[in-house]
Amino acid sequence: MADVGYNWLLVLSSVFVCNLVKTLLPSISSLLSKILQKDAEQEMEMRTEIQNMKLELSSISMMDEFARYARLERKINKMTDKLKTHVKSRTAQQAKMKWIVNIIFYILQAALMISLIWKYYADPVTVVPSKWISPLERLVAFPSGVAGGVGITCWLVVCNKVVAIGIHAFS
Amino acid sequence: MEAEISTPEERGVSAAQRRAEIRRRKLLMNSEQRMNRIVGFNKNDGENSEVQRVTEPRFHLDLDRNECFSSSVSTKRVSPFVSEARSEGSMLDERREEEGEDTERGVRLRPRGETSSEERSRSPRRGINTYLSRFDDAIKLRGQLTNEKASQESSTDVDEFDSFRLFRLLGSVVLAVCVRIFVCHYLSIFAPFLTLELAYMGLYKYFPKVDRKMKTTVLSAALLLSGIPAEVISRSAETYRTMGDVFSDLCVYFFTFITCHEIITAFSSHST
Numbered sequence: 165m166a167d168v169g170y171n172w173l174l175v176l177s178s179v180f181v182c183n184l185v186k187t188l189l190p191s192i193s194s195l196l197s198k199i200l201q202k203d204a205e206q207e208m209e210m211r212t213e214i215q216n217m218k219l220e221l222s223s224i225s226m227m228d229e230f231a232r233y234a235r236l237e238r239k240i241n242k243m244t245d246k247l248k249t250h251v252k253s254r255t256a257q258q259a260k261m262k263w264i265v266n267i268i269f270y271i272l273q274a275a276l277m278i279s280l281i282w283k284y285y286a287d288p289v290t291v292v293p294s295k296w297i298s299p300l301e302r303l304v305a306f307p308s309g310v311a312g313g314v315g316i317t318c319w320l321v322v323c324n325k326v327v328a329i330g331i332h333a334f335s
Numbered sequence: 336m337e338a339e340i341s342t343p344e345e346r347g348v349s350a351a352q353r354r355a356e357i358r359r360r361k362l363l364m365n366s367e368q369r370m371n372r373i374v375g376f377n378k379n380d381g382e383n384s385e386v387q388r389v390t391e392p393r394f395h396l397d398l399d400r401n402e403c404f405s406s407s408v409s410t411k412r413v414s415p416f417v418s419e420a421r422s423e424g425s426m427l428d429e430r431r432e433e434e435g436e437d438t439e440r441g442v443r444l445r446p447r448g449e450t451s452s453e454e455r456s457r458s459p460r461r462g463i464n465t466y467l468s469r470f471d472d473a474i475k476l477r478g479q480l481t482n483e484k485a486s487q488e489s490s491t492d493v494d495e496f497d498s499f500r501l502f503r504l505l506g507s508v509v510l511a512v513c514v515r516i517f518v519c520h521y522l523s524i525f526a527p528f529l530t531l532e533l534a535y536m537g538l539y540k541y542f543p544k545v546d547r548k549m550k551t552t553v554l555s556a557a558l559l560l561s562g563i564p565a566e567v568i569s570r571s572a573e574t575y576r577t578m579g580d581v582f583s584d585l586c587v588y589f590f591t592f593i594t595c596h597e598i599i600t601a602f603s604s605h606s607t
């Protein structure tokens with residue numbers, strides 16, 4: 165009986181965790197891509213270098229020192245192109261990472277849900293007097309078939325909805 | 336001395352300008368003839384208006400016949416007749432505006448009864464008109480969709496939790512607690528919930544109406560394009576949304592009830 169008493173909480177907590185992770189998926193994927201990316205420092209160096217060169221360019225008079233000005237400008241252009249290529253590859257890598265994280269999450273979520281349904285297929289999550297939920301007791305008890313029981317599917321749907329509303333309200 | 340030098344230059348320039356003007360007029364005349372052929376005017380018509388041709392340039396006639404080629408074409412040309420052409424153009428703009436008023440009433444195809452006898456006689460002109468009106472419609476629809484998209488992206492789900500929605504959810508929670516404590520021993524838990532929903536339906540009008548934007552889905556776009564009126568689509572979307580709200584209320588109510596029941600059971604078992 166004690167086991168039956170806490171089943172509803174177990175299902176609720178797993179649904180809550182799933183929804184929370186789902187909300188945090190973009191942050192997780194960006195964090196992972198940051199960790200896995202090795203040449204982030206190089207990019208920062210390039211950015212600072214370009215900024216320095218631009219500052220230097222603004223201090224040079226184009227009329228007086230045209231050759232130097234042109235040389236520096238060419239250098240800046242070259243560096244900018246390099247940075248663009250770098251950023252493009254990084255963005256592609258990030259998108260790939262996001263895709264992989266999403267796939268992994270959905271696979272894990274599906275596995276968790278299937279295992280929960282498998283475990284509580286015959287047993288109700290919780291039991292109330294059948295008179296209380298009277299015209300819909302069969303629907304609520306599905307698939308356990310216990311009179312007055314709350315089935316796993318019904319409880320999963322209810323928990324998902326409530327947790328989604330709660331997370332949306334607090335976010 | 337300078338005057339002597341400048342005078343032949345001016346003469347040369349003026350002669351060149353004159354030649355250019357003659358060439359331009361010739362081209363315009365040819366273009367009008369070509370347009371006449373396309374539109375389907377007889378040569379006799381052209382010959383009847385021969386006297387007018389001597390006094391007036393073809394340019395105006397061209398514009399008059401092809402009013403749908405908007406006045407921008409005429410205004411771009413720098414010619415001594417620009418002012419006249421502009422006045423023609425403004426008239427044409429007015430006509431276009433009148434047509435635009437028709438098109439603004441919604442995406443529609445003009446019924447055949449609306450077309451005048453003159454328009455019926457000139458089928459190419461009517462075709463151009465139809466094409467332009469459809470083009471206008473398409474441009475408007477595109478603009479509308481772009482605006483909707485931008486507004487949806489900027490304010491996603493902001494208006495989802497309006498005061499009435501919040502009131503509904505709180506009411507469901509309170510009712511579930513009350514039902515668990517007082518009512519459930521006597522009747523089913525769904526009876527008070529249905530009463531509450533009926534009360535919400537009555538109370539709906541006393542809350543400030545939040546203008547919920549209709550989401551442009553693929554389904555709604557497909558229904559709109561297939562000829563179903565926007566009013567019907569918006570009504571069905573409203574019904575769907577109401578059903579969703581009722582389902583949310585039911586979920587919150589049932590969840591609160593079960594949680595309450597479990598807490599009470601746990602406390603009672605501990606006390607015993």
